[in-house]
C-alpha cells in the first residue's frame with residue numbers, strides 16, 4: 594500500500610579525481626615533492642575527467658600507470674634540468690624551476706589555479722577541461738551540493754528525491770535517524786523513516802487508532818485493520834461481514850441489542866418482534882413468565898418480588 598523508496602545512489606564520486614603534483618607516495622599528499630634537483634622539481638598531474646580521447650581511464654590500471662610514469666619521471670630527474678621546454682601559459686622558455694603538469698611544462702609562477710590565480714606549486718590540484726584548479730576552488734565550483742547544508746560534496750554522495758546529499762545529512766525529517774536497507778518514505782519532498790511516515794501520514798484504524806500499513810477494511814466512514822473490525826464487546830469477527838452499528842462502532846447482534854437495551858432478560862437473545870417491558874427490562878412475550886410456575890405472564894397482572902415476576906397464584910402461595 595505504501596512501498597518505501599530506496600536511496601537511488603550511494604556512491605563514490607568519480608567525476609573528478611584528485612591530482613598529485615609530484616611527490617610519492619600519495620599518502621604524503623600534503624608533503625613537499627621529493628626528487629628536487631638544483632631547485633627544480635617535477636610535477637606529475639594525473640587526471641580522471643579529461644583523459645585523452647580514445648584512452649578511457651581504466652580504474653584498475655590507473656595506479657599501475659601512475660607508478661610507471663612516476664618511475665620514469667624519477668629516472669628522468671637527473672636530466673630534467675637539461676631540457677626545460679616552454680611555459681604552457683606564457684609560451685616563453687623556462688630557465689629556472691620547472692613544473693611539469695598536465696603534459697606540459699610551466700614556470701612555477703605561471704602554473705596557477707584557473708579561478709583564484711594562486712600558484713599551485715606542490716599543492717594538490719584538479720584538472721577540468723584542460724584547466725588546473727586548486728582543491729578548494731574545484732570543490733566550490735564543480736562538486737555537487739548537499740541539499741541540507743549547501744556545502745560541496747567531496748566524498749560519498751547520496752542521490753535521493755532528485756537531489757544530492759552528504760550521507761551524514763540525509764536523515765529522517767522527523768526523528769533524525771539514518772535510513773537502513775528498508776529505505777525511506779517521501780512526503781512533500783521530505784524523507785521519513787518508516788515509523789514516522791506511517792505515524793504521521795498513514796490512515797489510522799478506527800478500532801485501535803494505530804496506523805494501517807497494509808490490508809484494511811473500510812466501514813462506518815473509517816478504515817480498520819481487518820483484525821480490529823470485530824464486535825467491540827466480544828471481539829468476534831463478523832461472519833458474512835454483517836454487523837450492527839451503535840455510536841459509530843460495530844457490534845455483533847447480541848451486543849448491539851445489549852447496548853441498546855433490547856436483549857430479552859429471559860433468554861439473553863435479541864428482541865426483534867413483539868416486546869414486553871416490565872421491571873425496567875425487556876422480554877420476548879413468551880419469556881416473560883412466572884419465576885415459579887413458568888406460566889407466561891400478562892404485563893398488567895404479575896407481581897414482583899426480589900426483582901422477579903410471579904403470577905398471582907404463586908405470589909400468594911409464596912409470599913402472603
Ligand SMILES: [Zn+2]
Nearest residue numbers: 680683700703
Ligand atoms: Zn610562463
Ligand SMILES: [Zn+2]
Nearest residue numbers: 706709727730
Ligand atoms: Zn584556486
Ligand SMILES: [Zn+2]
Nearest residue numbers: 739742759762
Ligand atoms: Zn551536507
Ligand SMILES: [Zn+2]
Nearest residue numbers: 765768786789
Ligand atoms: Zn524517523
Ligand SMILES: [Zn+2]
Nearest residue numbers: 798801818821
Ligand atoms: Zn487496529
Ligand SMILES: [Zn+2]
Nearest residue numbers: 824827845848
Ligand atoms: Zn459481541
Ligand SMILES: [Zn+2]
Nearest residue numbers: 857860877880
Ligand atoms: Zn427471550
Ligand SMILES: [Zn+2]
Nearest residue numbers: 883886904907
Ligand atoms: Zn406462577
